[in-house]
Amino acid sequence: MNDRNDHAHGHSHGHSHGHSHGHGHTHGTVPDTGPRRFRLRLVVGGATVLLLALYSAAVSVRERHTTLVTRFGKLDRTLDEPGLNWKLPWPLEAEIAIDRRTHVLESSLTETLTGDRRNVALQTFVAWRVDDPELFFRAVGSPERAREILAARLSAAKTAVLAKNDLGALVSIDDDASRSRAIEEQLLASVEQIDEGTADTTRTIYGIAIESLGIKRVAFPEANIAAVFDQMRADRKREGDAIRAEGETTAGEIKERTKVEVREMLAEADKEARVIRGQAEAEIARALIDVKDLDPEFFAFMVKMNSLENLVTNNTALFLQTGQVPFDLFNGGRPDAELVGEGGLENGRAEDADSPSDGDGND
Numbered sequence: 290m291n292d293r294n295d296h297a298h299g300h301s302h303g304h305s306h307g308h309s310h311g312h313g314h315t316h317g318t319v320p321d322t323g324p325r326r327f328r329l330r331l332v333v334g335g336a337t338v339l340l341l342a343l344y345s346a347a348v349s350v351r352e353r354h355t356t357l358v359t360r361f362g363k364l365d366r367t368l369d370e371p372g373l374n375w376k377l378p379w380p381l382e383a384e385i386a387i388d389r390r391t392h393v394l395e396s397s398l399t400e401t402l403t404g405d406r407r408n409v410a411l412q413t414f415v416a417w418r419v420d421d422p423e424l425f426f427r428a429v430g431s432p433e434r435a436r437e438i439l440a441a442r443l444s445a446a447k448t449a450v451l452a453k454n455d456l457g458a459l460v461s462i463d464d465d466a467s468r469s470r471a472i473e474e475q476l477l478a479s480v481e482q483i484d485e486g487t488a489d490t491t492r493t494i495y496g497i498a499i500e501s502l503g504i505k506r507v508a509f510p511e512a513n514i515a516a517v518f519d520q521m522r523a524d525r526k527r528e529g530d531a532i533r534a535e536g537e538t539t540a541g542e543i544k545e546r547t548k549v550e551v552r553e554m555l556a557e558a559d560k561e562a563r564v565i566r567g568q569a570e571a572e573i574a575r576a577l578i579d580v581k582d583l584d585p586e587f588f589a590f591m592v593k594m595n596s597l598e599n600l601v602t603n604n605t606a607l608f609l610q611t612g613q614v615p616f617d618l619f620n621g622g623r624p625d626a627e628l629v630g631e632g633g634l635e636n637g638r639a640e641d642a643d644s645p646s647d648g649d650g651n652d
Contacts, residue, residue: 329558345378355422357385367423387422391500396443405455410508411447415439415480416500417491420478424496435497441478442491443502446479457524459507469504477502 348368350356356368360382368374398412417439419425430437443509454472481499483489491497573595581588 341378346375347382348374348376350374351386353388353390355387355389355419357387357422357426359383359385364423383613385426387419387425388418388432389422391416391418392432392436393417394439394443395505396440396447399447400442401447401451403451403456403459406454407456408510409451409456409459410506410510411451411459411504412506412508413443413447413476413502414505415443415502418496418500419496420492420498423497426496428495429497435495438495439491439497442480443476446476450475450479459504473503531647534574 348356350368350371350373352371354371356374357364358366358368358376360377362383365382374385393414393416395414396412398410400410401407403409403644417435419435425435429438452470453475459469477499480484480502481490481492483494491499530618577588577591
C-alpha cells in the first residue's frame with residue numbers, strides 16, 4: 290500500500306517536474322523582437338525622410354543658367370552663381386531653372402506676297418536668349434511659350450516686311466543693289482518692336498533678347514520662276530553695263546594721262562635736243578675756227594654748207610644764182626677767198642650774203 294502510494298507520488302512528482310522543466314526551457318529560447326523591429330523601422334524611415342528632405346532642399350545651378358526659387362508659388366529669390374545652393378524642401382519652396390544660352394527658332398516655309406504682287410515662300414530663323422530671367426518667368430513662364438510668342442511675331446513680321454519690298458530684293462545677284470540684308474534688318478526690327486512709336490520691345494516686355502535674324506531659304510512657285518529668271522538677267526545686264534561704263538571711263542582717263550605724259554616727254558626731249566644741238570654747233574664752230582689756218586679752202590666749204598643747211602628746209606623752193614656764195618657750190622665753184630679772211634665765220638657768212646663770189650663757177 291505504501292509502496293503503491295510512493296510509486297504514485299514519485300510518478301506524479303516526476304511527471305510534474307518534467308513538465309515544468311520543459312515549459313521553462315521553451316520560454317527561455319524565444320526572443321521578444323517586437324520593440325526592436327519597430328525601432329529599426331523608425332530609424333530607416335527617419336533616414337529616408339531626411340535624405341529626401343536634403344535632396345529636395347539642394348539646388349544645383351549650372352553654367353549659363355539661372356535658378357528662380359519660389360515660395361508658395363511666388364518668386365522669392367534668384368540664384369545666378371553656378372554651384373550648390375539650398376532652399377526649403379518642397380512644397381514650401383520650389384526651383385525653376387532658366388536656360389540663358391542662345392536658342393534658335395526656325396520658321397516654317399510659308400508663302401507671302403511681295404510688294405509687286407509676287408508669291409514667294411520664305412523661311413527664316415531667329416536666335417534669341419533670356420535676358421531678364423525674372424521678367425521672363427512672370428511674362429512668359431517657359432521656353433515653349435517663348436517659342437510660340439516668337440513664331441507668331443516672326444510670321445507677322447514676314448507678311449508686313451515683304452509687302453514693302455518687291456521680288457528683286459530677294460533674287461538680285463548684284464550685291465550692291467540687293468536689299469536682302471536690309472530685309473533681314475527690317476524683320477529683326479519688326480520682331481523686336483512690340484508697338485510702333487513706343488519703347489516696348491521683346492526685351493522690356495518679355496525679357497527676351499533677339500541676337501540675330503536671317504533668311505534661311507527662299508522658294509518660288511512655278512508661276513514665278515520666269516519672273517525670277519527675268520529679274521536675274523536684268524540684274525546681270527545692269528551689272529555688265531556698269532562694269533563696261535566703268536571700264537570706258539577708266540580707259541579714257543588712262544588715254545588722257547598718257548597724252549599729257551607724251552606731250553611732256555616730247556617737250557622735254559625737244560628741249561634737251563635743242564641744248565645738245567646748240568652745244569654741237571658751238572663745238573663745230575670752234576673746230577672750224579681751229580682748222581681755218583690749216584685748210585682755208587675746206588673751211589670756206591664748210592661755212593657755205595652750214596649756210597645752205599640753215600636756208601633750206603622741207604618743201605623749200607629755191608631760185609639760185611650759182612655765182613653767189615654759197616650757191617656756187619652747186620656750180621662746182623671754188624670757195625670764196627674772202628671767207629678765210631680775218632673776219633672769221635660770221636664775217637664770212639655776212640660777206641657771202643652781201644657780195645657776189647669772185648669765181649665764176651668754171652674751171
